[in-house]
Amino acid sequence: MYSIKGLGACEEVGRSGFVLDFGEKFLLDYGVKLEPNNLAYPLDVKENLKAAIISHAHLDHSGYLPYFYKSNECLSFMTQPTLEISDILWRDSLKIADLEGNEPKFSLNDITRTHKYNFVMPYKKALHLTNDTTIEFFDAGHILGSALTKITYKNESFLYTGDYKEYETQLHIGADMSVGKVDNVLIESTYGDREHPDRKKVEKALCESVQDTVERGGWAIIPAFAVGRTQEVVDILTSYNINADIYVDGMGKKVAAIYLNHADLIKNPKRLKAGFNQVKIIESSRDRKKVFNKPCVVITTSGMMKGGPVVGYAQKLFNDTNSKIHLTGYQGEETPGRMLQDTGMLPYGENGEMIKVKCKYEKYDLSAHPSQKEMLHSLKQWDPKKIFLVHGDSKVMPIFKSVIEQELGINTEILKAGKKIEF
Numbered sequence: 001m002y003s004i005k006g007l008g009a010c011e012e013v014g015r016s017g018f019v020l021d022f023g024e025k026f027l028l029d030y031g032v033k034l035e036p037n038n039l040a041y042p043l044d045v046k047e048n049l050k051a052a053i054i055s056h057a058h059l060d061h062s063g064y065l066p067y068f069y070k071s072n073e074c075l076s077f078m079t080q081p082t083l084e085i086s087d088i089l090w091r092d093s094l095k096i097a098d099l100e101g102n103e104p105k106f107s108l109n110d111i112t113r114t115h116k117y118n119f120v121m122p123y124k125k126a127l128h129l130t131n132d133t134t135i136e137f138f139d140a141g142h143i144l145g146s147a148l149t150k151i152t153y154k155n156e157s158f159l160y161t162g163d164y165k166e167y168e169t170q171l172h173i174g175a176d177m178s179v180g181k182v183d184n185v186l187i188e189s190t191y192g193d194r195e196h197p198d199r200k201k202v203e204k205a206l207c208e209s210v211q212d213t214v215e216r217g218g219w220a221i222i223p224a225f226a227v228g229r230t231q232e233v234v235d236i237l238t239s240y241n242i243n244a245d246i247y248v249d250g251m252g253k254k255v256a257a258i259y260l261n262h263a264d265l266i267k268n269p270k271r272l273k274a275g276f277n278q279v280k281i282i283e284s285s286r287d288r289k290k291v292f293n294k295p296c297v298v299i300t301t302s303g304m305m306k307g308g309p310v311v312g313y314a315q316k317l318f319n320d321t322n323s324k325i326h327l328t329g330y331q332g333e334e335t336p337g338r339m340l341q342d343t344g345m346l347p348y349g350e351n352g353e354m355i356k357v358k359c360k361y362e363k364y365d366l367s368a369h370p371s372q373k374e375m376l377h378s379l380k381q382w383d384p385k386k387i388f389l390v391h392g393d394s395k396v397m398p399i400f401k402s403v404i405e406q407e408l409g410i411n412t413e414i415l416k417a418g419k420k421i422e423f
């Protein structure tokens with residue numbers, strides 16, 4: 001009997017962590033979750049592990065790994081870009097903890113220790129970890145370095161999707177479906193209950209809105225995740241030849257350098273490079289003041305408006321009816337971005353009093369996650385005997401489960417935190 005156990009990202013999005021037990025045990029991801037006033041963590045790992053595998057750099061998948069290495073000595077595997085970007089995010093999370101006066105869960109020493117146990121692995125090169133086990137990564141099309149992980153034990157294969165996107169986006173050609181057939185799939189279900197609007201139309205609408213906002217004398221603010229979304233929005237806006245100054249604030253610039261260093265892994269590196277040559281990078285608070293000299297576009301962290309320079313811009317512009325906040329990504333529950341999206345209100349000032357904003361705001365769905373139909377399309381190709389669902393809202397997962405069972409007739413289970421499912 002084999003089994004899979006949930007440590008986090010079970011009936012929620014965030015703090016991914018799963019233990020696959022093939023006799024030899026593997027940790028799949030170990031991330032954190034951003035909650036309104038603190039971070040939440042996956043359950044502790046009690047098992048004796050053969051290896052830890054990190055699917056991609058986003059903190060909800062990689063953010064707790066340095067804590068794991070306080071007390072573990074197994075090897076970990078990830079792609080080179082995942083390691084480089086995770087390292088930036090781990091170090092940044094220490095800085096944020098310091099700024100917010102919180103005790104961090106790990107130290108710089110723990111980050112160094114994490115590097116010591118890590119092996120980077122390219123895509124499509126199966127690694128024989130033991131006599132019975134091989135691991136292989138395939139491009140997941142979600143962000144730079146993101147991987148679908150195929151683990152084969154004797155004759156049984158298991159695919160962990162992490163976050164993935166089968167269909168192409170501005171930066172990526174989409175997931176590598178040469179994985180072929182597998183026996184079991186552990187799949188994310190972020191958008192398991194819905195379809196995304198046509199991507200090209202959304203990109204055009206975003207560009208038109210940004211141009212229109214500046215022409216009306218307003219500031220176009222685009223909260224964006226540092227990893228993936230910032231680079232994508234730069235690529236989209238500069239390709240569209242927006243006639244306005246475009247500023248990039250936050251960590252997105254540092255991450256862009258890593259994107260450009262791994263040009264072979266993105267769809268059109270030349271265009272992205274040209275885009276970053278056109279935009280103005282904000283390096284200091286003096287630069288930040290310049291932004292308000294004349295109407296312009298600002299792409300800035302954080303994507304869900306929880307912390308990061310975007311907070312300063314929003315506090316300055318929320319009363320300006322000509323300005324507009326363009327939300328572009330998944331807005332986690334109880335984040336300021338979600339509050340704005342659902343109620344038109346944002347927390348203001350030291351006490352975080354909720355106020356109604358007068359500026360415009362709109363959501364543009366540029367998701368790097370697959371839609372329901374897209375996931376059904378992928379699952380048909382993988383054609384597993386068994387499917388396990390993770391990384392989705394508790395309301396979304398039962399809907400997705402019944403759609404899979406109806407459409408594909410494949411037995412599907414929702415993984416629960418702390419529970420083991422045998423297969």
Ligand SMILES: [Zn+2]
Binds near residue numbers: 056058142163
């Ligand atoms: Zn992700």
Ligand SMILES: [Zn+2]
Binds near residue numbers: 060061
């Ligand atoms: Zn995720």
